[in-house]
Amino acid sequence: MVYKAMFVDDEYMILQGLKMILPWEELGFEVVYTAKNASEALDYLTDHTVDLLITDIQMPEMNGIEMIQQAQITGNHFFSIILSGYQEFNYVKQGMALGVRNYLVKPVNKQELRKSVIAIAEELAQQEHLALEKELYQESSLLLWLNDELNESEYQHLLAVQQVSVAPPYTVLQFMGDSKQLAAIHQLYQKQKQPFRLPGKIEEGQLTVIAVGERQKVIDQLNQVIEDIQGSWQVIVSETAAAWEDVYHAYEKIKQVQSLQNFYPDLFMAEPIIPVSILERNEEQPLLSFNKALTIGDRKTVQAELDDIFDTLTQAQADPEHVRYTAFLLFNDMYRQLPALSDENHEVILHKIKEAQSLADLRELFDDILRLVKSQPSQKRYSEIVQKTIQLIEEGFTHDLTVKAAAEDLHVSVVYLGQLFKKETEMSFNQYVNRMRIKHAQKLLLQTTQTVSEVGDSIGYNNTNYFSKMFKKLTGLTPKEFRDRYSQQYESLD
Structure with missing residues (x-):
């Protein structure tokens, strides 16, 4: 890495001498600019950055200390060394307050300057290393967040x-396009100080951003991005996630849309913005609530959500292609959560959705799906190793179960099992365990008089507060609300 150095002095010979006094390139620096006064230097810093600034203290109009102070006020960050014709304690004191690294008396001692420059280069390298570590940690944490593997303390x-203080809501953006365009988009969001960005797949044509703000606000901002960065890129915009725990739901919908885009490209128009929405316009219609209704597993609740969605589509006179697109999203959720649906069912139903001629056809199809789920047993649609993993979860979910322990029992690598399990079930190991626990908790809440705390303990959650949060995250209800609402009228989907 080559660092940038700038010299400021009102004496031409001093500026030339500073260029010659040290082998700057050998020490890792490029002298990018020299200025004969503070005004010139500040003008340069308006549009450029430097890593090291060496300046005279006494200059016309503005001295070196005042210049450094002004540069810092406008957001510049650099290491600085001050030169002076004599020692002046007051200047030294002011320089220390501004973080000046050294105060050298003219004529400059070559060895002392070299020593200071080497120390600064080492510190810059250390800062770079720490910044890279922070970036890798951030990207790793964001991936965990998007895949529902980040708990509340890890999120905090x-x-x-x-070093950000942000509050929900969040909107997930999945950009797709040329790597140069995506790099420009990433830079734009960086300038806007959007803290949650995953640039790791830009070279593969993808950029993920967890934008802070509700969807319509984010879409309004995207319209400006479209004006600033021309090209053929597209972005899928999630529903608004009202809480950090819902971000993974929003991201899952984006992945479903990407899958649909790959298999059924004719479903999607050429516009750059593709909202995850049941309407062509950008009104919010919470598909997330349908996902939670499926987790609750009550037939009337799921039917009510479907009726609400289809009624909204009818009232909006939605385009047939968009109605089919919505039906794909709804069915993908059902297939993922309802093991009674087989691979064969999946293929047949997808074909029926694609060929549906009316909204009434689709309503009838979803009624048929609910009847099918009720009438046929759970299907073994996974590979043998994933089936065995599910069996281990069913037998041990009340204990502290980890993918590492499961991998050891099955004599396979942790990475292999984790990836295979996620690929086939579309859930991480931890997600599956939590869903299994919550489904069992629902039975206990409906069929026993155990307290919420006792139910949590019996399914493997030692902390009642955490159990309640996880229950609400997956169902939209607290354990008490679930018991109060369904204790007298619960009809399981299966």
């Missing part, structure tokens, strides 16, 4: 490391 730690 991520915010602390990022």
Whole structure:
């Protein structure tokens, strides 16, 4: 890495001498600019950055200390060394307050300057290393967050490391396009100080951003991005996630849309913005609530959500292609959560959705799906190793179960099992365990008089507060609300 150095002095010979006094390139620096006064230097810093600034203290109009102070006020960050014709304690004191690294008396001692420059280069390298570590940690944490593997304390730690104080809601953006365009988009969001960005797949044509703000606000901002960065890129915009725990739901919908885009490209128009929405316009219609209704597993609740969605589509006179697109999203959720649906069912139903001629056809199809789920047993649609993993989860979910322990029992690598399990079930190991626990908790809440705390303990959650949060995260209800609402009228989907 070559660092940038700038010299400021009102004496031409001093500026030339500074260029010659040390082998700057050998020490890792490029002298990018020299200025004969503070005004010139500040003008340069308006549009450029430097890593090291060496300046005279006494100059016309503005001295070196005042210049450094002004540069810092406008957001510049650099190491600085001050030169002076004599020692002046007051200047030294002011320089220390501004973080000046050294105060050298003219004529400059070559060895002392070299020593200071080497120390600064080492510190810059250390800062770079720490910044890279922070970036890798951030990207790793964001991936965990998007895949529902980040707990609340880890989420708070991520915010602390990022040194940001943000509050929900969030909107997930998945950009697709040329790597140069995506790099420009990433830079734009960086300038806007959007803290949650995953640039790691830009070279593969993808950029993920967890934008802070509700969807319509984010879409309004995207319209400006479209004006600023021309090209054929597209972005899928999630529903608004009202809480950090819902971000992974929003991201899952984006992945479903990407899958649909790959298999059924004719479903999607050429516009750059593709909203995850049941309407062509950008009104919010919470598909997330349908996902939670499926987790609750009550037939009337799921039917009510479907009726609400289809009624909204009818009232909006939605375009047929968009109605089919919505039906794909709804069915993908059902297939993922309802093991009674087989691979064969999946193929047949997808074909029926694609060929549906009316909204009434689709309503009838979803009624048929609910009847099918009720009438046929759970299907073994996974590979043998994933089936065995599910069996281990069913037998041990009340204990502290980890993918590492499961991998050891099955004599396979942790990475292999984790990836295979996620690929086939579309859930991480931890997600599956939590869903299994919550489904069992629902039975206990409906069929026993155990307290919420006792139910949590019996399914493997030692902390009642954490159990309640996880229950609400997956169902949209607290354990008490679930018991109160369904204790007298619960009809299981299967």
